[in-house]
Amino acid sequence: MINQVTIDNIDGVKELQSIFNVVFKQKDELMRTLTANPYVKMYTYSVNEKVVGFIEYSRIYDRYELDNIYVLEEYRNKGIASCLISFMIEMAQKDNIKNITLEVRIDNNIALTLYEKYGFVKKAIRHNYYGDCDGILMEKEMM
Ligand SMILES: CC(C)(COP(=O)(O)OP(=O)(O)OC[C@H]1O[C@@H](n2cnc3c(N)ncnc32)[C@H](O)[C@@H]1OP(=O)(O)O)[C@@H](O)C(=O)NCCC(=O)NCCS
Structure with missing residues (x-):
């Protein structure tokens, strides 16, 4: 089941902390992000009420930027x-979004395969984007 994370329900999302610990966000940081930026969208994926997956994206005018996607190891x-x-x-289609972009480490083959499966194509290499590793800018055209 997919649920949106909002300031109002953040305390009610069971086991959210388990996933945010790995994804980097402590609750304070998460609250700040949600308060400061209404264009950031966060959703969790739960199995038997346990949060096991997470996606975060931002709307920037007529495009989306995928900021983060994470699934707990044992649920991959x-x-x-x-x-x-x-x-x-689906949300991008409803919002009439023109394209979705993302950055991925060049050595993250699993994520690269996942994105390609959904129509993202490699657009540019960002040298040393991750310090120790190049990044790839990928884009999915929606229109
Ligand atoms: C990348 C990640 C989100 C994939 O999550 P997942 O729930 O296991 O992915 P799915 O089961 O939906 O698999 C989707 C596709 O990814 C690819 N994939 C998944 N696991 C794979 C593996 N072990 N080897 C190769 N490709 C794999 C396949 O294309 C798969 O599609 P298919 O099942 O039709 O072949 C997960 O591995 C993860 O959380 N990794 C750590 C965080 C991360 O790297 N995030 C991306 C940052 S840019």
Whole structure:
């Protein structure tokens, strides 16, 4: 099940902390992001009420930027990230979004395969974008 994370329901989302610990966000930081930027959207994916997946994207005028997607290790390869990406693409269609962009490490083959499966194409290499590794800018045209 996919649920939106908002300031109002953040305390009610069970086990949110388990995933945010790995994804980097402590609750304070998360609250700040949600308060300061209404264009940031965060959704969780739950199995039996346990939060096991997370997606974060931002709307910037007529495009989306995928900021983060994460699935707990023991729940990987079960189609959860695919559900979250499909969901984001549906939202983009409703919002008349022209394109979705993202950055991914050049050595993250799993994520690269996932994004390609959903129609993202490599647009540019960002040298040393991650310090120790190049980044790839990918884009999905929506129109
Ligand atoms: C990338 C990530 C989100 C994928 O989550 P997931 O729920 O396991 O992905 P799915 O089960 O929906 O798989 C979707 C596609 O990803 C690719 N994929 C998934 N696991 C893979 C593996 N072990 N090897 C190669 N490709 C793989 C496949 O293309 C797969 O599609 P298919 O099942 O039709 O072949 C997950 O591995 C993760 O959280 N990684 C750490 C965080 C991360 O790297 N995020 C991306 C940052 S840019």
